[in-house]
Amino acid sequence: MTAYALLIHPSANRVYAESAVGLAAAELTVFGGRALGGRLADVTVTTIGGLPYVTFTGVDLTDRDLSVLANLSARYAFFACDGDLLRPLEVTGRDRFDSDLITIPKYAGKTNEQFTKLLLNVTALATTDRAGTAGTIGTGGTAVAVGAAASPFGPDSPPLRVLDPMCGRGTTLNQAMMYGWHAAGVEIDGKDFEVYANFIRTWLKHKRLKHSAEIAPVRRNRAVLGRRLAVTLAASKDDHRAGRTVDLTMVHADTRRSREVFRAGSFDAIVTDAPYGVQHGTRGQADRLTRDPLGLLAEALPGWVALLRPGGALGISWNTLVAARDDLAALLVKAGLEVAGGPGYGGFAHRVDQAIVRDLIVAQRA
Secondary structure, eight states, X not given: OEEEEXXXXXXSOHHHXXXXXXXXXXXXXXXXXXTSTTOEEEEEEEEETTEEEEEEEEXXXXXXXXXXXXXXXXXXXXXXXXXXXXXXXXXXXXXXXOTHHHHSOOXXXXXXXXXXXXXXHHXXXXXXXXXXXXXXXXXXXXXXXXXXXXXXXXXXXXXXXXXETTOTTSHHHHXXXXXXXXXXXXXXXXXXXXXXXXXXXXXXXHHTOOEEEEEEEEEEXXXXXEEEEEEEXXXXXXXHHHTOOEEEEEEESOGGXXXXXXXXXXEEEEXXXXXXXXXXXXXXXXXXXXXXXXXXXXXHHHHHHHHEEEEEEEEEEEETTTSOHHHHHHHHHHTTEEEOOSTTGGGOOEEEETTEEEEEEEEEEO
């Protein structure tokens, strides 16, 4: 058994930084249970040299295991503990593109990038293959043994297909693409759609990446449902020649009509950050503006669940001050999902500001 220390990435958001260490410990615990077969123990927060670290022990962790843990949302540096000394470890995660894909977009109401990554991570970890093997994912892939090789974060694992049905200006889409996963989003705000389309096309040209990008109307029953941005890109020329491309789709439409836009069972994971009802409300029944997201979610969830493949998972973050966890869990169960539980899942609630206490919930389609 080896002892390890995780140094947390500094956060520009002071309030979020106060919660980041505890969130990292909870996320690490979920990774240990879902991706590493329970081979992590003694996860705790330890002060070393005046700085907070998340320390833990691991049983027979391989380089491949550490490459899975390299995808932790707050990971800044990993160390092996040799007595009182910390030995730096070189670890590489799944990132396929430059980090400015995530960091360049700045706008009011943007969810903290580390938390977006955390939400995507714990949702992806809750996916299973059609045979029920935890961590074995992909579209039509072959089941492999539980552990790092079976995790969606294994360096050679097949790409997930991820949907954010309330994607705003695309933070979740960009993070999914960073992993080399296929990303799709639905957004009702036309300005957000235009801003994201302009950003991603400019970014792709600046990076000189092989890609195609076009915007076209989405029609159903001869009527225009919305607009679709369709992008195909490759991380390198070699990937392009080998056909290792990433698909990105963003649709300007009402999320309650998502089922009309995409094929049933076409996504491994659905990940979304519900409007908090502070800067942005939600439109529920009769299109009334409200701070409570439950009305909108009750209408949208049946369509979202239909888009998940069996064994796929859905993760939602929301403001607990405007909607109770039990009420949201009841909606997920009513929609045919099973809420995930176990070590780590109870450690994600944190204060964002005086009007927002954010939490997340993950559920799986049987």
